[in-house]
Amino acid sequence: MNEENNIQGSQLEGFSEDELEELLQVYFEDSDEQIEILSDELMILEKGGYNKTNIGNIYRIFHSMKSSSMSFGFGEIGDVFHKLEDVLDEVRNSKRDFNAAVLDLSFFAVEKFKIIFLKLREKENYSVEKKEIEKKVEDFLSGETEIIPEREYPSEGVIAENLESTSNLYEKSIRIKSDRINKLIDLSGEMAVRKNYGEVNIPKILKIIDITKSENENIGHILKDIENISPEGRYKEKILKLSLEYKDFFNTQVNLLELLLEHFSRWFFQLNILVEEMKYEVLKTGMVPFASIFSRLRRSFRENSKARGKRINFRIKGEIIEFDRKVMEEIKDPIIHALRNAIDHGIESPEERKMAGKPEEGTVTLTASQIGNEIILEIMDDGKGIDLDKVKRIIVEKGYIEPDKVKHLSDRECYDFLFLPGFSMKDEISEISGRGVGLDVVSSNIKRLNGQIKIESGFGEGSKLEIRIPANLSITNVLIFECGGFVFSLQTLAIKRIKKVPVNGNYNKDQRKKIYFEGEKIPLVYFGDYLHLKREELNGELFLIIIENSEKRIALEVDRFLDHQEVVSRPINLSIKEAKYFNAVSSLPDGSVSFILNSSELINDVSFIEERYSSDSEIVLGEDEMVPVERSGKRKKMFIAGAGKEKFAIYEENVEKAFRFPNKGKAGSKKRRKLIYKDDILWLIHLCDIVGIENKEEKDEISVLILNDNGKKTALQVDTFYDYQFCTLDEETEIGLESKYIKSEGYSDEGFKVFVLDSKKIIGLWKKIKVKYNITSPIKKKSPDLIKESQIEKNTLNVLKFLVGDKLYGLDFGTVLEVVSSMDLMKFNPEDKTPRGFINLRGECVEVEDLRILFENGNIESLPSIIVYTINGIKKGIAVDSILDVSEEEYDELEKTVVFSDTENISDVYKL
């Protein structure tokens, strides 16, 4: 063993192994923390240049890492920190200049220390990294007098000093000022938008060519006529000659033009791809993965939950989602704050949880996902939820609303109060949150990013905070519309819904108007009235944009919707009064410029606009179609899918993906389909089958939902997709369709009835379905024409065939994860002759049953092939002689020939 890896330094004697482990854990955790703070400090220095405080902090971290490393018996690491400490000490005391080289050295060291600590935890040899740092320090110290240019940092964007360093890693990465990146992002975005301009023009050119061609034909006819009527002789000869020349000339011109356009289109097409690619790549340089703040989130979470004496499991999902650096900076604190809220107000103490029949350990989940340019962050806890009665009480106590009116507030309106400054739900003030700086801070931060925030909660069942923010600040999706002869755009993030509403005779533009939307009467104003634009005559339809902030929703009437597009927004600074309604400008594909509107200002000023209308009699519009029936029960966002004539709702959080693909199967085929999704092979289950609806339609396209419940997935085939919609779920009513896969009934906000599917049970089918595609629950016939006995398809199973000795066996291919050829089993004891061993699968230990030994048939001398499969979520392996192929076998046949089955440890192996 290398002496540099002497983990238990002689220093730490007299501790038991557990204690030692615990102590080292403290040291490692602290090191990680310090290294991270160090990166932050360095980053600040890099951005802001010399700063005595930061230099001092960095020195202190090096110092404290030195002493703790030494005290824990890692003298070697301590020495390295010591060297760095000395350098920083000199910088701190102005004995050495602070320049790019110092910064570079520190950054280099930080990166290497990260690796060193990783290796140290795994008890691996870290001397390479250690030597690299030492070499770097040496280079730094020796080169310092002559080579380092006397350029003060920051000077230029790119740091390129100290190039004599031979390190490869160094050359692979450079640091660039964020301004430059931002400029590049701006420009490439602008380019992407401008290229659309070209696209728009190609059809125009085509049209011109077409016109020219047909004109040419016309003229050809005319020439022919002239030829025909002209008398024979020299004159006619001349006309014929001229006409021929003319035709030749024009045909050549048109041909040339066509050829040119073809070339141009091809070139343009390639350019398009390049521009898109460039935009993507440039955008990526400014993006950071969500995972980069995980450790900070985890740390703060750990500290906070410890401080509050709560046992909470913290899960983060969506590490690959990338954010604009700026957005990430801005969103970090709100997330931390929201997590604190969940710890403080959400999760109960272990005792309370036990009383409520929940596991003592609470769970907080942070999920990031992305739709287009929009990132959705969800913070969910399984705590006590929000006590609406208490919220109402506080609303009254603080005097926001009269006591008798408070009961008319909808749930959503109540939650909105939580975002008000100074609104606190905490009885006693806690150390961390509960001082009244709570959600309002989070909310205003999110607003600044043009984001949205909302809360959903069920009392006793936990709550969910949803934050929607743009992934990238300069590129944004907008709805482009026309009003009063001008073109405006509004960020789609701010838009709740767009709607066309027919108008009847009693519409009067000067009267005050309201419109029903999701059960609320909301103000309706003509957008042009904000800017004193002249309104166009109505033609039977109102074009409405419904926008909302946390306090209010309003409907804006515009003249017409034009387009929905990705644009590059540039901030503007205008001094006219109306400028507050504009956030930014963007250029549109046709080269024109449009203002991007500031939705919150529009909402704020709505009452001011309303005052211009006569209030004699208020018109309420859209009554018929937009009033949802008042219903009791929980409101939840659901995915609506159709099967047969019915509509089904699935909890939004369980739907991982919805997509369609062409149906290539033979018509009437009764074979079950499977689907390869990401790394999983999923059986396709038809919704009709499990809820007992006859499904006879074979469509050209198959619509599939990937359901996900904590990583378990199922592919559910449905007939149609509808949309995400809010549904009021009614748990009391009798369910018209009876199947154990239906949980309850509900009504969507648009008023149709939905059956709420129990996604957990459906996902649970993934295993059962392999055994038999059966539905054990009784399917009652309630409406006789609708429900027939479910048809069960023929049971076949895809089997991976393999040989052990000279016999052929098979394993359900659906469970197979991968096949590893020629890898030997490892045993703890070389003398061990039992079938059980294990393999190292990319660092993961997988237990393997050697069927060659178990069946006493195989050739043990040669290296086996190993089939890795999953059972009950655990990876397992079997070692066999060789693998043949995959084929479909009838299930009933197989069932008789199971030769090896152990439900706990291994799945069925069939003899074929």
Place this chain on the structure above:
Amino acid sequence: MTEEKKKSIMVIDDTKPIRILLLKTFEKKYEMLLEEKGIEALETIRDRQDDIDLIILDYEMPKLNGYQLLKLIRNINKNIPVIILSSSLDKEKIRKLRLLGVKKFLAKQVNLKRLADEIKEYLSKKEDKS
């Protein structure tokens, strides 16, 4: 051990692993008071000076260094023995610290055995006097 009450030691060090290391090493024999920040340590000393039998003080700390902090401690209590942990003391610093009644200086690469011996010595000495 027939003592009715454990002796207590205050550790003032801004490095968490070191605090924990000392805690784990000595908690069985002594009552350990851990302080991260000098200012907070002062508060504790002010409140509980009679309970503290020994202070182990890190010299290199942010804001208040060991010397400045010790001066403030001595304003509150002149008698509590102090062991200084440091990795960068020169003669001048040592002289100044001695004037404040510090007898022991240990290297910051904490040698637990040595420290244990020192602690034992200090605490038994005090016992004898009283």
